[in-house]
Each structure stands twice: as structure tokens, then as C-alpha cells.
Amino acid sequence: MAVVIGLAGYSNSGKTTLVTKLVRHFVGKGLRTGVIKHDGHGHYKEVEGADSTLFIEAGADAAMVVSPDAYRVYRRQALLEWEQMLSQLPLQELDLVLVEGFKGGAHDQIAIFRHADQASLLNQLYKPPIAAVAPVELWEYAEALEIPCFEPDDINSLAGLIQERYRLFI
Numbered sequence: 001m002a003v004v005i006g007l008a009g010y011s012n013s014g015k016t017t018l019v020t021k022l023v024r025h026f027v028g029k030g031l032r033t034g035v036i037k038h039d040g041h042g043h044y045k046e047v048e049g050a051d052s053t054l055f056i057e058a059g060a061d062a063a064m065v066v067s068p069d070a071y072r073v074y075r076r077q078a079l080l081e082w083e084q085m086l087s088q089l090p091l092q093e094l095d096l097v098l099v100e101g102f103k104g105g106a107h108d109q110i111a112i113f114r115h116a117d118q119a120s121l122l123n124q125l126y127k128p129p130i131a132a133v134a135p136v137e138l139w140e141y142a143e144a145l146e147i148p149c150f151e152p153d154d155i156n157s158l159a160g161l162i163q164e165r166y167r168l169f170i
Contacts (some may be wrong), residue, residue: 002034002094003166004086007133008103008125009112014152016051018112018133019100020058021155022162027059029159029170031095034062036085038101051100062089082106095168110158113138131161 007022009015019035026033035055055063056074063074066085073088082105089097099107104126111129113119119141122129132142132149139149150158162168 002089002091002097003162003168004097004099004107005130005162005166006099006102006105006107006109007112008101008105008109008129009121010118013112013114013118014133015100015112016054018152018155019098020054022098022159023055023058023060025155025159026096026168027061031168031170032061032093033059034064034089034091034094034097035060036064036066036089036097036099036102038066038099061094064088096162096166111142112152113141114152116141130165131158133158 007015007019023033023035037051052063052065052074064085065072071088075090091097099105103121103124106126109125109129110131110133111121111125112133113121114135116138119138122132122142122145128145129147131147132139133152134142134149136151142149148161163170
């Protein structure tokens with residue numbers, strides 16, 4: 001069964017970039033990786049260079065885009081409940097599922113923010129995040145939560161935390 005980890009952040013916080021880098025990292029290490037992307041406004045349209053296209057091109061074995069009125073599964077209708085979304089992915093064939101968005105989800109999440117005004121996210125998630133990804137000068141916002149912080153480009157360290165915490169041995 002796949003490990004499910006969320007990457008939560010406001011618009012333009014770097015979620016898609018981080019998810020894409022993590023997909024490349026984990027696929028490169030041999031982990032079968034899927035992605036679920038939240039499209040809360042229903043604006044997603046399938047075009048070249050779209051987020052889900054980037055995930056698949058990065059090597060994701062499966063990716064899902066979810067909006068209020070439809071969903072689409074990409075694999076080499078109505079808004080779904082969490083269990084339904086997960087059931088649409090081949091979880092038995094995946095080691096890891098990265099969830100972009102869904103700030104209100106009960107799954108473990110990593111908070112992503114680029115600016116001080118986005119740091120309020122740390123206290124708005126369903127439960128405290130397992131880590132934060134932000135520029136060093138903003139790490140002070142996460143100190144009270146006593147969680148590890150990572151710079152946006154430190155993919156190896158963030159991936160190491162994920163591998164160790166969830167025993168994803170490669």
C-alpha cells in the first residue's frame with residue numbers, strides 16, 4: 001500500500017515545482033510514485049506544460065487532477081471523497097503518493113511557503129505539518145511547531161526525511 005503525503009501551500013508557493021522535483025527524485029531511486037493534484041477552482045485544462053503533464057513527464061506512474069466538478073486520472077466526474085480519490089489510483093502498485101493541495105486533508109502534510117504572509121498556513125492545516133519548506137529567513141515561523149525546515153531546493157534532505165519517516169527503503 002502506498003504512503004500518502006500532502007504538500008500544502010497557497011497559490012504560487014512552489015507546490016508544483018517541489019512535487020515535480022520529488023517525483024523525479026523518488027522515481028530516479030526506483031520508487032513507484034503517483035500524484036494527486038487539487039484544482040479547487042475547476043480551472044484546470046489539459047494543455048502542453050500543464051502541471052499533471054509535468055508530473056507524468058517527470059516519471060510519475062500515475063497522476064490525478066481533481067476539481068470541484070470533475071477528475072482525471074493519468075496513468076502510464078464529480079468531486080471525490082478522499083477514499084474515492086485514493087481508490088482511483090493503483091495504490092497496490094505504488095510506493096508513494098504525493099498530494100498537491102488539499103490543505104484541509106487529514107493526511108500527513110508538508111507546509112510550503114515563500115513569503116511571511118503565507119506562513120499562517122502552518123496553523124491552518126487539519127493537523128500540524130511534519131515539515132516546512134521555506135526560505136531560511138522564514139524558518140522562525142515554524143520554530144514553535146518544532147518541525148524540520150528545508151530550503152525549497154534541498155530536495156535530497158526533504159526526500160531523506162520522507163524516506164526515513166515512512167520507511168521507504170530504496
